[in-house]
Amino acid sequence: MKVEDFDMFSTMLKQRSGLVLSRDKAYLLESRLMPVARKWNMKGLDELAVAIRTRREEALLRDITEAMTTNESSFFRDQKPFDQFRDVVLPMMLAKRAARRSIRIWSAACSSGQEGYSLAIMLLEQGAKLDGWRFEIVGTDLSSEMVEKAKAGIYTQFEVQRGLPITQLVKYFKQVGDKWQINDKIRQMVTFREYNLLTDLTPLGQFDVVFCRNVLIYFDQPTKGKVLESIAKLMPTDGVLYLGGAETVLGITERFKPMDNQRGLYVVNQPAGAQAPRAAVG
Amino acid sequence: MKSCLVVDDSRVVRKVARKILEELHFACSEAEDGRQAMEACAREMPHAILLDWNMPVMTGIEFLRRLRKMSGGDAPKVVFCTTENDLAHIQEALSAGANEYIMKPFDSDIIQTKFAQVGLI
Numbered sequence: 247m248k249v250e251d252f253d254m255f256s257t258m259l260k261q262r263s264g265l266v267l268s269r270d271k272a273y274l275l276e277s278r279l280m281p282v283a284r285k286w287n288m289k290g291l292d293e294l295a296v297a298i299r300t301r302r303e304e305a306l307l308r309d310i311t312e313a314m315t316t317n318e319s320s321f322f323r324d325q326k327p328f329d330q331f332r333d334v335v336l337p338m339m340l341a342k343r344a345a346r347r348s349i350r351i352w353s354a355a356c357s358s359g360q361e362g363y364s365l366a367i368m369l370l371e372q373g374a375k376l377d378g379w380r381f382e383i384v385g386t387d388l389s390s391e392m393v394e395k396a397k398a399g400i401y402t403q404f405e406v407q408r409g410l411p412i413t414q415l416v417k418y419f420k421q422v423g424d425k426w427q428i429n430d431k432i433r434q435m436v437t438f439r440e441y442n443l444l445t446d447l448t449p450l451g452q453f454d455v456v457f458c459r460n461v462l463i464y465f466d467q468p469t470k471g472k473v474l475e476s477i478a479k480l481m482p483t484d485g486v487l488y489l490g491g492a493e494t495v496l497g498i499t500e501r502f503k504p505m506d507n508q509r510g511l512y513v514v515n516q517p518a519g520a521q522a523p524r525a526a527v528g
Numbered sequence: 529m530k531s532c533l534v535v536d537d538s539r540v541v542r543k544v545a546r547k548i549l550e551e552l553h554f555a556c557s558e559a560e561d562g563r564q565a566m567e568a569c570a571r572e573m574p575h576a577i578l579l580d581w582n583m584p585v586m587t588g589i590e591f592l593r594r595l596r597k598m599s600g601g602d603a604p605k606v607v608f609c610t611t612e613n614d615l616a617h618i619q620e621a622l623s624a625g626a627n628e629y630i631m632k633p634f635d636s637d638i639i640q641t642k643f644a645q646v647g648l649i
């Protein structure tokens with residue numbers, strides 16, 4: 247690929263989705279954009295590059311942006327965060343929201359929806375304890391294809407075997423051909439919509455718990471900071487943020503700080519001045 | 529080190545499963561059908577059993593029902609691993625006392641998460 251083409255693709259991707267592509271990842275462009283070129287009846291990436299320069303057609307730019315996302319996810323991914331949700335975050339929120347009896351949860355960058363559905367299953371498994379409570383789970387993703395897949399709630403045999411205990415497969419899914427569809431009860435607990443984390447997030451409303459896992463890793467530091475800061479604006483001062491195993495707020499933003507003794511969980515930092523001086527960490 | 533009995537009539541499947549399980553630090557032994565598995569369990573109960581369904585001599589489900597009636601037979605965690613991939617089979621396996629269920633084809637990720645879910649890892 248021509249250097250100027252690579253630069254054009256990577257600049258465009260960074261602007262539209264935050265994705266940072268280093269030059270050694272040029273092969274990723276080739277492998278993921280060939281299907282897009284074919285769909286648009288073009289021979290290859292050269293032609294695609296010309297089309298972008300000359301037409302800047304939104305639908306084409308979208309297809310390219312979506313094709314470059316990595317949509318890897320699984321039910322109860324990494325398990326531990328979900329155990330922490332059941333054992334730490336949920337009891338804490340139930341205590342704090344006792345008057346309102348409603349809790350809003352956001353799966354930001356939800357991919358094909360497993361994170362939101364895992365939370366819904368976990369909530370249902372709590373049984374009568376949650377009677378009278380209202381839970382709203384919202385999943386958002388940049389990719390329209392992923393949002394459609396999440397809404398349908400249909401997964402391959404391979405996908406339902408990664409992370410989902412067999413008893414829950416039996417309890418919450420029905421078999422459709424060689425695939426598995428999550429039942430209506432669970433599906434109704436989660437709503438999905440397309441949303442770009444780089445845009446104004448305020449229309450999404452406030453969230454008590456935010457899962458923003460395995461998406462910041464694709465961004466550069468300033469973009470990570472910007473996204474974390476706009477997420478912080480959607481959270482009450484007692485809200486809880488989840489990041490992925492390879493992600494942190496440290497050195498990126500002051501709006502969050504790690505939750506004591508809970509790896510991967512972050513709480514909203516009170517504005518400087520309101521906060522007592524902390525002992526030096528690390 | 530925990531022990532795992534791999535029960536499958538296909539030598540290839542046993543070999544693949546064994547390799548994955550050994551990487552997860554299980555001491556593996558093998559059986560080609562339900563009867564051989566019964567004999568192995570009568571000698572010594574393994575911690576885990578990875579169990580195919582369709583096998584000559586004695587099927588996996590028949591073995592499981594007998595195992596659960598043996599003395600000490602409620603101890604092993606039994607994970608089915610079979611091409612039977614419909615709800616009816618899964619339910620039958622669970623009510624016969626299976627702890628987990630893998631639908632073939634499988635990979636090391638699936639074995640690992642399933643074994644973790646039943647507390648073997």
Ligand SMILES: C[S@@+](CC[C@H](N)C(=O)[O-])C[C@H]1O[C@@H](n2cnc3c(N)ncnc32)[C@H](O)[C@@H]1O
Pocket residue numbers: 262263264265315316317318319320323354355356357358361386387388389392441442443444458459460461490
């Ligand atoms: C690896 S998946 C993570 C899925 C899930 N959160 C998990 O941890 O399993 C990353 C997702 O982030 C989405 N994504 C990437 N850039 C985004 C952006 N700027 N706004 C919203 N979603 C984005 C991708 O479409 C992809 O589905």
